[in-house]
Amino acid sequence: MLLHHSRRVFLFGSLHARARGIETDPELLYVSAMFHDAGLLTPFSDAEQRFELDGADHARSFLLERGFPEHAAEVVWLAIALHTTPGVPGRMGGEIAATTFGVLTDAIGWGLDRLDGGQVEEIVAVHPRGDFKKEFLQVFVEGLKNRPGTTYGTVNADVLEHFVPGFRRGSMVRRVMDAPWPQ
Template sequence: MTVRIADVEIPDSALARAATELVRAAAEPLVYDHSRRVFLFGAFVGDREGLTYDPELLYVGAMFHDLGLTRTYRTSDQRFEIDGADEARRFLREHGVSEEGSRVVWEAIALHTTPEIPHHMAPEIALVTTGVEADVLGIGLDAIPDEARAEIVAAHPRPDFKRRILAAFTDGIAHRPQTTFGNVKADVLERFVPGYVRTNFVDVIENSAWPE
């Protein structure tokens, strides 16, 4: 059955349904609803801006973007973004998606916490970041009318979202603090994990093996 929210059609292909089932099984409702809002906000902005994008690829990118925070898919030796990106690529290949399509989704997920760069890449990559920035940081909300925003949130509520998403970030990365070097998640550990000391880029250079 076709579902439209804020005039955005949620893909209902076999691929999209399989992605929805996988994320529902692995993620808490907090992450599931957040991921659906990321798709809806990203697609809404993309449609308003007249961008040409593949709705299925955008949907998988949005739905899998925080999968690396879940207990099922998290690892201990790489950034959580890469966990989700790797699983998305595996999933897409398994469902017959081209290497190019799989690469676009991998990059969309791997780069969604990297400011600016995604917005200079393929529309699907840019729009995953657009959706994340809107839902988590409130960036670009002025591009989404109040009525559309209300319809999206009614379909996928965000109760106590700020506190709960920060707790989910902390839980998903506290066991691998080394992976936050040079990215925004170091701010999360600095705020919420006692004793955490962020790696300093200047210290890395000054203490490297080079004599000068």
């Protein structure tokens, strides 16, 4: 399921970039798309951190170990680390924006009406969605339920709040009120 999702993210992101006149390095966009949800499957660090950071850290290591320049690894790191951050990635560089556009299209249908229907059908025929909605959310629950604190301030808290009984999202108000300051 995640393989097909990641390939669709690359293809939808590429279509959005082309339609908007955004230049991307297809190889970096592909790596960003392929690793963007890797942190949901296996935490790649010993530290409890957001799944996006696990995937971004792993992608950076992958690229540097294969001789890619630091700048390329940083672009991919940012694309993955920010892909669940609403509003910010779309205003950044090509690969960063296109990765998020692809994620948004595949996950929630964002911009689907702006893409060529025939191209979308072709992509889905090669990379079928199956029971994507159910399976995708289940992957999120499994990847996040043992590190719920990492969802603070992210859309990931929405998933746990919906599916994990007793989960209560963190709030900025609670953090300010509970701060160790006297007033």
